[in-house]
Amino acid sequence: MKKVSQGTIDRLILYRKVLSRLRAEGETNVYSHRMAQLVDRTSAQVRRDIMAVGYSGTPSMGYSVEGLLEGVGDFLDDPKGQKAAMIGIGNLGRAIMDYTYGRHPRLSIVAAFDRDPAKVNRIIHGTRCYHTDDIREIVRREGISVAILAIPGEEAQNIVNELIEAGVTGILNYTDIRLKTPENVFVENRDMLRALEKVAFFARFNNREE
Amino acid sequence: MKKVSQGTIDRLILYRKVLSRLRAEGETNVYSHRMAQLVDRTSAQVRRDIMAVGYSGTPSMGYSVEGLLEGVGDFLDDPKGQKAAMIGIGNLGRAIMDYTYGRHPRLSIVAAFDRDPAKVNRIIHGTRCYHTDDIREIVRREGISVAILAIPGEEAQNIVNELIEAGVTGILNYTDIRLKTPENVFVENRDMLRALEKVAFFARFNNREE
DNA sequence: AACTGTGAAGCTGTTCACAGCG
DNA sequence: CGCTGTGAACAGCTTCACAGTT
Numbered sequence: 001m002k003k004v005s006q007g008t009i010d011r012l013i014l015y016r017k018v019l020s021r022l023r024a025e026g027e028t029n030v031y032s033h034r035m036a037q038l039v040d041r042t043s044a045q046v047r048r049d050i051m052a053v054g055y056s057g058t059p060s061m062g063y064s065v066e067g068l069l070e071g072v073g074d075f076l077d078d079p080k081g082q083k084a085a086m087i088g089i090g091n092l093g094r095a096i097m098d099y100t101y102g103r104h105p106r107l108s109i110v111a112a113f114d115r116d117p118a119k120v121n122r123i124i125h126g127t128r129c130y131h132t133d134d135i136r137e138i139v140r141r142e143g144i145s146v147a148i149l150a151i152p153g154e155e156a157q158n159i160v161n162e163l164i165e166a167g168v169t170g171i172l173n174y175t176d177i178r179l180k181t182p183e184n185v186f187v188e189n190r191d192m193l194r195a196l197e198k199v200a201f202f203a204r205f206n207n208r209e210e
Numbered sequence: 211m212k213k214v215s216q217g218t219i220d221r222l223i224l225y226r227k228v229l230s231r232l233r234a235e236g237e238t239n240v241y242s243h244r245m246a247q248l249v250d251r252t253s254a255q256v257r258r259d260i261m262a263v264g265y266s267g268t269p270s271m272g273y274s275v276e277g278l279l280e281g282v283g284d285f286l287d288d289p290k291g292q293k294a295a296m297i298g299i300g301n302l303g304r305a306i307m308d309y310t311y312g313r314h315p316r317l318s319i320v321a322a323f324d325r326d327p328a329k330v331n332r333i334i335h336g337t338r339c340y341h342t343d344d345i346r347e348i349v350r351r352e353g354i355s356v357a358i359l360a361i362p363g364e365e366a367q368n369i370v371n372e373l374i375e376a377g378v379t380g381i382l383n384y385t386d387i388r389l390k391t392p393e394n395v396f397v398e399n400r401d402m403l404r405a406l407e408k409v410a411f412f413a414r415f416n417n418r419e420e
Numbered sequence: 421a422a423c424t425g426t427g428a429a430g431c432t433g434t435t436c437a438c439a440g441c442g
Numbered sequence: 443c444g445c446t447g448t449g450a451a452c453a454g455c456t457t458c459a460c461a462g463t464t
Contacts, residue, residue, distance in 0.1 A: 001415070005455070006408070013407050017386070031423070039388070044457055047424065059423040060464050082410050091305035095360075098301065100403050107410050145413050148406065150305075170413025172405055176227070178249070186412035188405060193310050195382055195398060196358065197223050198216070200292050200317050202396035203355050203380025205211070215433065241445070254435055257446065269445035270442050 008049050012072055014039050015049070019069045031062035077106040083144045085168075086112040087159060088151035089119055089129060092174060096148060101125045109148070111138050115155075132159065139166035146170040153177040218259050222282055224249050225259070229279045241272035287316040293354045295378075296322040297369055298361035299329055299339060302384060306358060311335040319358070321348050325365075342369065349376035356380040363387040 018038045022030055032043040032050070039046075050063070055071030057063035086093050089112050097109055102125075112129040114120065122129045130138055132155075138144075139162075147168045149156055156175045163171070170186045173179060176194075179187055228248045232240055242253040242260070249256075260273070265281030267273035296303050299322050307319060312335075322339040324330065332339045340348055342365075348354075349372075357373045359366055359381060366385045373381070380396045383389060386404075389397055 006412075007455075009408055009411055010404070013404050013411075017404075033423085042457065043424095044426095044459095045455090047426085048456080051425070057424060058464075059425095059462080062423070076407065076411055078410070078414055082413070084406065084410070091301040091308065095301035095305055096402050096406075100406060103403055104407065107407065146406070146410050168413075170409040172409045186409060188409050188412075190400065190405060192306050193313055194220070194223050194227075195400060196294065196306075196310060196356070197286065197314065197317065198219055199380040199382045199396060199398050200288070200294070200356050201219055201286055202216075202398075203292070203378075204288055217433070243445090252435065253446095254437095254448095255433090257448085258434080261447070267446060268442075269440085269447095272445070 004052050008052050009076070011039065011041070011045070011049050012053065012076060015046070016069065016072045016076065019065055019072070023065050023069060027065050029061045029063065030065055030068075032057075034062075073106075079106075081106045081108075082146060083108065083110045083142055084146040084148060085109065085135075085139060085142075085144045085163075086127075086148050086150060087132070087135075087163075088149065089114045089122075089124065090150065093148070093150035094124065096150060097124055097127065107146075110142055111144065113138075135159065135162050136166045139163060139168060144168060146172070148172045149175050151175065214262050218262050219286070221249065221251065221255070221259050222263065222286060225256070226279065226282045226286065229275055229282070233275050233279060237275050239271045239273065240275055240278075242267075244272075283316075289316075291316045291318075292356060293318065293320045293352055294356040294358060295319065295345075295349060295352075295354045295373075296337075297342070297345075297357055297359050297373075299324045299332075299334065300360065303358075303360040304334065306360060307334055307337065317356075320352055321354065323348075345369065345372050346376045349373060349378060354378060356382070358382045359385050361385065 015035060018035065032046040035046045036043040050068070053071050053075040055068055084107065086097055086109050093112065097112065100109060109127055112124060112127050113132045113135055114129055115132040119129050120131045145168060147163045149171060153175045156177050157179060160171065160179050160181065164181060164185055169184065171179065173187055173189045174192065176191045181187055225245060228245065242256040245256045246253040260278070263281050263285035265278055294317065296307055296319050303322065307322065310319060319337055322334060322337050323342045323345055324339055325342045329339055330341045355378060357378045363385045366387055367389060370381065370389050370391065374391060374395055379394060381389065381391070383397055383399045384402065386401045391397055
């Protein structure tokens with residue numbers, strides 16, 4: 001596959017959500033201009049992004065909502081599905097599990113880990129919680145490729161090392177530390193304090209949108 | 211002030227954190243090359259970013275850790291301080307309050323809101339929780355400029371309207387809906403499911419870092 | 421007439437590379 | 443010498459604008 005930018009992926013994920021709402025509203029077709037309006041972008045950009053997935057519309061009808069949804073889904077998702085692990089089930093871990101539960105057909109959190117023995121063996125939304133000592137074993141056995149870090153920073157690097165060793169190649173990092181990872185592992189940092197600082201900065205000036 | 215990109219702000223926030231660690235470790239000076247290494251960027255970019263804050267180093271010593279820290283702080287922070295409100299104190303709201311509590315000298319969460327009467331009037335880390343009906347009054351009275359949305363999507367737009375009317379100009383949106391806001395309000399979207407989808411996508415290929 | 425798909429132009433942010441300095 | 447600060451080159455992404463299609 002040719003290279004696709006992070007921006008394009010971000011937007012495709014957004015288009016998918018918009019499209020599924022359109023479908024729910026009974027729309028069968030949509031023009032790039034309407035899509036653009038719904039996500040606050042230009043129509044040219046919408047068309048470019050859609051080029052990346054290899055789906056084509058027609059000048060007369062625009063895009064088929066159903067067809068484009070499928071095209072975007074095939075592009076973004078692994079057809080075999082992907083499994084994720086939640087590391088840490090404090091308030092944040094639980095919030096994310098609540099929020100994502102049952103929302104995605106081909107991507108789901110199938111295991112949770114915590115080092116508090118009181119939490120081990122609990123079930124959250126059908127997902128079993130294990131001890132962090134068992135990360136390597138479970139991740140490997142389940143074929144988990146994505147991990148969400150919702151723990152305090154101190155332990156993070158060690159756990160990440162184990163995750164990677166067990167086959168994880170994508171990490172969603174809510175920790176405030178900078179992880180050291182090999183080239184082929186994708187890390188998305190989502191430090192919440194840093195996000196707040198950023199918003200505070202731009203709140204001080206009259207500014208552009210995201 | 212001239213225009214500064216979001217990327218530069220993101221990195222300055224990061225530099226600040228790195229610098230304060232260096233200070234804690236007793237370092238008094240630092241070169242752009244070392245900074246670059248610590249945040250995984252090029253030295254040229256570090257120097258460019260620092261140009262934006264208007265601080266200067268010297269060829270012989272690089273940058274003074276103390277001086278640069280102060281320069282970056284003066285650039286990023288409002289000297290009068292800024293106040294933030296937390297909207298929603300479910301798991302996510304509490305996680306963020308725990309995590310950010312006492313971590314920033316010039317930016318703090320001074321009020322929380324929830325519509326569950328059982329939560330109203332509780333105190334979390336010294337922060338009072340009010341009913342969402344009182345948002346307009348409290349936000350205005352306290353001079354709150356930033357809000358963090360940690361509620362289900364349905365209510366979000368209405369609450370945002372009130373927040374903006376009361377003077378909020380920056381929103382950190384953990385909701386999955388796209389907010390409609392006037393030009394001069396800055397919105398940072400942090401939908402957690404979308405973040406997970408993104409990581410899952412890039413986890414499938416051997417990829418670049420953030 | 422209005423849309424898609426897309427070369428090509430335009431822009432923004434990043435990196436190069438070097439003058440100037442201690 | 444090795445560093446900073448920065449003009450200039452470069453790269454990547456976004457937008458323009460239009461040929462092709464129905």
